[in-house]
Amino acid sequence: MPDSAFPLTRATTVPALQAVVTSFRKDGARIAFVPTMGALHEGHLALVRHAKTRADKVVVSIFVNPLQFGPTEDLARYPRNEAGDIALLQGVGCDLVYLPTVDVLYPDDFVSRIELKGPALGLETDFRPQFFSGVATVVMKLFNQVRPDLAVFGEKDFQQLSVVRAMVRDFDLGLEIVPYPTMREADGLALSSRNAYLSADERAVAPKLHAALETVRSVVQAAGDTEAAIARAKADLTAAGFGQIDYIALRDAETLGEVRAGKPRRLLAALWLGKTRLIDNIAV
Amino acid sequence: MPDSAFPLTRATTVPALQAVVTSFRKDGARIAFVPTMGALHEGHLALVRHAKTRADKVVVSIFVNPLQFGPTEDLARYPRNEAGDIALLQGVGCDLVYLPTVDVLYPDDFVSRIELKGPALGLETDFRPQFFSGVATVVMKLFNQVRPDLAVFGEKDFQQLSVVRAMVRDFDLGLEIVPYPTMREADGLALSSRNAYLSADERAVAPKLHAALETVRSVVQAAGDTEAAIARAKADLTAAGFGQIDYIALRDAETLGEVRAGKPRRLLAALWLGKTRLIDNIAV
Incomplete structure (x- = not known):
């Protein structure tokens, strides 16, 4: 199927994003959301394909979220491939890709965080203490900017999935969190x-x-x-x-x-x- | 004007609340929200009256939020007068009063908090370190449950107003925060x-x-x-x-x-x- 069958719209600002989402809503579309940090692989594409079976329109965000990286972690060298990512998303029927800059999500006067206990205690938190606060904060923002009916998360990041579910429940966000199984190479290695x-x-x-x-x-x-x-x-x-x-x-x-x-x-x-x-x- | 001119609906659960709010929305109503801890006085009633000038329907919540009280503070003796509050709200044209219990807002598995710096630093926080996290967390929940177009906050709690504004901006909540001047007794004492x-x-x-x-x-x-x-x-x-x-x-x-x-x-x-x-x- 030629790429042109899937007109993939791009937005880099909140007003541009919301203009497109509003146009989807006016058509009565059910909207699914897949947040990513880019460097997309088959695991991400499986999430988008699954989202496509659950909704009329699929929005994918690509944002390498500095809040969830510790000072000694791999933020600077985290793989980025925007052009390749967009081509892949086009191929799986993504309807809108949201590519905010750091300034769009975290302007200078940004002062808020989500903090969780419960599923956020232990495991990753023992080694990456900033991780779930960073994830929850950006996911809350993205959810509120996109306002989807459902969002798809991979089970690969199982604790993250649990934390996002707790946040959605605790803050009455009123959207469905859809888990999707981990994709693996033939030899069992989880895609990442x-x-x-x-x-x-x-x-x-x-x-x-x-x-x-x-x-x-x-x-x-x-x-x-x-x-x-x-x-x-x-x-x-x-x-x-x-x-x-x-x-x-x-x-x-x-x-x-x-x-x-x-x-x-x-x-x-x-x-x-x-x-x-x-x-x-x-x-x- | 007799009370019966203002049919004041009460809700104590999230589904009951949302059923009424949805019925307001179906009529195309613009919805204002005034969160309170009850023990209502003229200051609160002025907020409701002002909300009424800015929206078609006004929702008022009454909830003494344990999260914002410290262990040595006055949670237990905080004044409560539900019947009197409801009569007052009826008199100023409130359309829906939301009276959740602690269990409705904070079930046993509740694990999340909003934390802010910026306007939450210093002043009240130096003496009530839990206060703004408690306020922001409950306000986020109430906003997401009610989904109003605007919310009215008194300038009496000026730092709280600033914190709520920062939270709304930071988390892209997409509603308007409307400040309202402090009401005072004839001798200047702020109503509280x-x-x-x-x-x-x-x-x-x-x-x-x-x-x-x-x-x-x-x-x-x-x-x-x-x-x-x-x-x-x-x-x-x-x-x-x-x-x-x-x-x-x-x-x-x-x-x-x-x-x-x-x-x-x-x-x-x-x-x-x-x-x-x-x-x-x-x-x-």
Whole structure:
């Protein structure tokens, strides 16, 4: 199908964005939103395709959000490829791409933050204390600028998905948060923009993370010793060449707190491979 | 005019509230919102009357918000008079009164807060560190539940008005914040629900706060020494029987930071009279 079948509109300011969204609304369209930081891959495109099945119009934002990066993190080198991203979005039927600058989202007099406990406690927060406040703040802004009926989030960032759900519930935002399963390479590696940082050797090792999580899951499902299985997984990953293991943890899938009898669980992990931090998670 | 001319609807849950607001919207009504903590007086009624001139329907909430009270503050003894409040609201043409319980606004799994710097720094925050986070959080929730076109806030709580404005701007809430001047007794005392705490003797002394602020203003406007004038005002108020003076401060009226040449200024004060904390402010 030629690209011209999908007229992809671009907006870089709030008034331009809202003019287009208002025109969608006037046609009675149901609007889905997919926030991204760009450097789009098949995982993002799957979110957009899924959004397209749930709504008449799909809005995608591309914004590398400085608030969610710590001072020593990879904000400056985070991969950016706006032209490539737009071509990909055109190909999957995105109707509007929103490309705000930092000044548009955070003018000089910007002074507000969202802070959460609950699902934001522990895991990523132990290593990236600014992360969920930065995510929640930008997502609240983007939701209020776009005013979608629903928003699609990947399960790859499972704790982020949980935090966004809590924020939407707590602040009565009145939109539906739609989760979408993690997309993986054939060898199990979860798709991530940060995979672009991996050397060929690191790329060959990286799928062992997912394999290790699956091994822990089989032990847990066979009612084996969870702590011992996690300790073994950590030792195996270290032996395979991974660096610091920030966490491998089994949590309640809804609250991300302690597991509860009879409730769904999630196994979550974050660790380093060379200079790249990888995260992954699976249902248990 | 008989009360029956104003059919005042009550809602205690979010679905009940939104059913009525949706019915207003279907009629194409412009909706104004006045959040209160109840214990209504002429100051609140003036806000409702003003809202009525700016919109077709006026929604008033009554909710004593525990989040904005510190552990040693007057949450438990804060004056409550629901039946009297409703009668007063009926008399000024309020269309819908929203009376949520604590459980409706803050269920057990509630984990979120709004935090602000900028106008929330200093003044009240130095003495009530939880106050503006509590106010901003409940106001964000109420705005999202009611979805008004505009909301009216009294200038009596001037720093609160500034904080709400910053939050609305920062989170792209897309509603208008309408300020309304402080209502005063004939002797100058700013109307406040907390004036009900004052003994007869304290009530006689209380107007000296407003008089002292006016004296400081005349010195400032005559290009006199602001610091000396504030120091004199503090000494006079102490001599008159006031207790701890939390602050008397001249600030930029927009940012609440340091005064800027050629910009409007505001003189703000908070102090104790017996067991009652009074606040007031005037334009300079």
